[in-house]
Amino acid sequence: MIQIKNLTKRYQQSLIIDDTSFNFPSKGLICLLGASGSGKSTLLNMIAGFDSHYSGDITVWGTSISKLNADELCAYRRDHIGFIFQNYHLLSGYTVLENILLACELNTSSEEENKKNAIELLNKLGLSSKTDEKTENLSGGQKQRTAIARALISNPRIVLADEPTGALDRSNSNEIMELLKEISKERLVIVITHDQKICTFADDVIHLDNGKMITKENDTQTDFTGNHHQLSFNKANKVSAFKRGLKNFNVHLTRYMAVSLAISIGILAFMLSLSSGNIMEKSISDFKDKNTAFSNGYIKGKDDGTVFELLSSDERIENVYYQYKISNVTLRLGDKTEAIAEKYPMPKATENMSYGVMPKAGKKEIALSPSLAKKFGNDISNLLGKELTLNHGEQEHILTISGIYNAGYDDFFVSSDIEQELYENVDSKDRYSISYDVTDFEDIVSVSQMLADKKIDSKTSANEVGALQSTFNNLSRLFLIVSILILAIGLFISTVMLIKLQNSRYKELGLLSALGFNKGTIGKMIVSENLLLAAMSAIFNAILVSCTYVIGRILHLAIIITPVQIILSILSTGIVVIVISLIASYKLIRTEPAVALRK
Ligand SMILES: Nc1ncnc2c1ncn2[C@@H]1O[C@H](COP(=O)(O)OP(=O)(O)OP(=O)(O)O)[C@@H](O)[C@H]1O
Numbered sequence: 388m389i390q391i392k393n394l395t396k397r398y399q400q401s402l403i404i405d406d407t408s409f410n411f412p413s414k415g416l417i418c419l420l421g422a423s424g425s426g427k428s429t430l431l432n433m434i435a436g437f438d439s440h441y442s443g444d445i446t447v448w449g450t451s452i453s454k455l456n457a458d459e460l461c462a463y464r465r466d467h468i469g470f471i472f473q474n475y476h477l478l479s480g481y482t483v484l485e486n487i488l489l490a491c492e493l494n495t496s497s498e499e500e501n502k503k504n505a506i507e508l509l510n511k512l513g514l515s516s517k518t519d520e521k522t523e524n525l526s527g528g529q530k531q532r533t534a535i536a537r538a539l540i541s542n543p544r545i546v547l548a549d550e551p552t553g554a555l556d557r558s559n560s561n562e563i564m565e566l567l568k569e570i571s572k573e574r575l576v577i578v579i580t581h582d583q584k585i586c587t588f589a590d591d592v593i594h595l596d597n598g599k600m601i602t603k604e605n606d607t608q609t610d611f612t613g614n615h616h617q618l619s620f621n622k623a624n625k626v627s628a629f630k631r632g633l634k635n636f637n638v639h640l641t642r643y644m645a646v647s648l649a650i651s652i653g654i655l656a657f658m659l660s661l662s663s664g665n666i667m668e669k670s671i672s673d674f675k676d677k678n679t680a681f682s683n684g685y686i687k688g689k690d691d692g693t694v695f696e697l698l699s700s701d702e703r704i705e706n707v708y709y710q711y712k713i714s715n716v717t718l719r720l721g722d723k724t725e726a727i728a729e730k731y732p733m734p735k736a737t738e739n740m741s742y743g744v745m746p747k748a749g750k751k752e753i754a755l756s757p758s759l760a761k762k763f764g765n766d767i768s769n770l771l772g773k774e775l776t777l778n779h780g781e782q783e784h785i786l787t788i789s790g791i792y793n794a795g796y797d798d799f800f801v802s803s804d805i806e807q808e809l810y811e812n813v814d815s816k817d818r819y820s821i822s823y824d825v826t827d828f829e830d831i832v833s834v835s836q837m838l839a840d841k842k843i844d845s846k847t848s849a850n851e852v853g854a855l856q857s858t859f860n861n862l863s864r865l866f867l868i869v870s871i872l873i874l875a876i877g878l879f880i881s882t883v884m885l886i887k888l889q890n891s892r893y894k895e896l897g898l899l900s901a902l903g904f905n906k907g908t909i910g911k912m913i914v915s916e917n918l919l920l921a922a923m924s925a926i927f928n929a930i931l932v933s934c935t936y937v938i939g940r941i942l943h944l945a946i947i948i949t950p951v952q953i954i955l956s957i958l959s960t961g962i963v964v965i966v967i968s969l970i971a972s973y974k975l976i977r978t979e980p981a982v983a984l985r986k
Pocket of ligand 1: 423
């Protein structure tokens with residue numbers, strides 16, 4: 388029934404099968420004997436339709452399988468071939484029954500019918516008590532019987548066994564061979580072996596020697612009739628690749644969970660590093676609240692207009708005005724009045740506050756030095772928030788005391804808009820100093836540097852701001868490096884774990900292919916698993932982000948996680964996992980079944 392004509396197979400320059408011809412009968416047990424590397428598995432793979440790259444022809448019931456396409460070859464294996472492997476190739480994590488049912492998933496019989504047939508077969512093979520046992524818990528002999536049951540469940544006309552007793556002891560080997568002998572009464576069974584003793588079970592022994600198939604006439608007791616069959620294919624049952632992917636995902640759940648966690652933690656760490664930008668913003672705003680004059684600059688000295696012009700034309704600077712010495716200022720709080728004969732402009736940003744804050748523009752505020760404050764009350768901290776009346780010439784301003792600053796002499800600051808009003812009536816028009824504000828916090832240091840470069844001495848909080856910025860920048864760089872490292876380690880571990888997991892699945896892929904699953908279905912199954920992994924990782928990430936958020940709130944940590952960051956974190960976890968898993972499974976999906984079986 389199988390006719391091999393002038394078959395030649397080469398791997399690169401090596402000639403493995405050398406223009407050999409042979410007719411296999413329709414029934415009987417044929418042993419294929421030969422030295423290691425003589426080409427036995429190669430021949431079996433060609434008969435099974437795993438490998439079509441050869442010259443010559445293999446005809447099965449009058450149909451040349453050499454001319455079938457990949458999908459037809461899958462159908463050929465599904466409907467006519469039962470495969471038995473030396474190392475059983477049972478899927479661990481699956482029960483005995485599930486392993487057997489895998490082989491009839493593609494046939495059109497109902498699930499009930501397949502189950503009934505599988506249980507009958509298991510009874511016949513003495514495995515009825517192991518039906519629901521996970522295959523990893525079986526003995527070698529039981530595993531091979533399960534593999535035989537799987538090969539027989541679709542009632543194939545040809546059974547191909549690649550060293551089925553290679554991993555068994557003598558007594559188990561004999562039992563298995565008796566079983567194969569029994570089933571060969573109704574079909575052709577080709578068994579690869581190195582073991583001469585196994586050949587005693589055979590109806591015919593083929594020696595593969597120097598690429599030729601040689602048989603001794605004496606060995607031939609087989610029936611060469613039965614060529615009346617036609618090679619036809621049944622309609623395949625449509626299997627749900629997603630369902631199969633889901634089942635596999637469940638089986639490999641622990642490893643998939645570890646991968647998901649590694650990636651989620653890596654991305655969470657990375658996201659937290661980005662959120663350190665938020666921590667910085669919060670600290671800067673705290674600094675600004677405490678140092679309300681942080682953006683002010685003060686340049687003492689007469690100016691011919693050059694410095695004023697320079698400051699006014701700089702986009703980073705606003706609120707530039709000349710300051711003057713003023714005289715005859717009186718301050719009144721309740722029944723106490725204090726007269727200040729002369730008041731000189733002073734730098735604001737470099738003053739340290741004892742209580743409260745410096746006056747803000749537009750707020751009608753005043754800050755006093757401690758010695759001046761004491762003149763209005765012994766407990767100077769109590770003065771904060773109280774209203775004080777300032778008179779200067781015709782002007783009267785009612786101001787709120789916003790703070791007390793650490794100067795050793797009688798002095799005060801008022802909100803800059805009030806200050807400018809005070810200069811409207813000054814007698815002397817001698818410019819004493821210039822006051823300006825830097826619009827953006829980030830520019831304070833660079834503006835000071837620019838003025839220093841031009842030899843203009845400016846009193847600002849640039850030193851404090853610079854120190855703060857450099858601490859933040861260093862911290863943020865450190866955060867970023869640590870987070871990138873955590874992310875890289877997470878991605879590396881996950882990629883290695885995924886590649887290892889996928890590498891361990893070549894045999895599974897070869898097995899599915901031997902059972903007739905085509906490449907498209909296998910590919911979809913693996914992609915489904917990858918999508919499930921991505922979904923699981925995204926869920927883990929969402930849980931981790933939420934926990935971090937809640938813990939941050941409970942412990943009042945300065946972690947600021949925005950909704951956009953949460954969405955980005957979850958999305959990027961999903962995308963990263965899809966990309967990594969597709970890379971990890973790329974080779975697996977593209978591997979030819981014959982190559983997958985050899986791995
Ligand atoms: N995909 C491949 N690419 C290159 N060479 C290959 C490939 N597959 C098999 N070979 C080579 O073909 C030769 C025959 O291999 P094959 O596995 O068929 O031998 P075998 O008789 O089954 O050996 P063993 O009894 O040790 O399993 C070996 O030399 C092997 O290295």
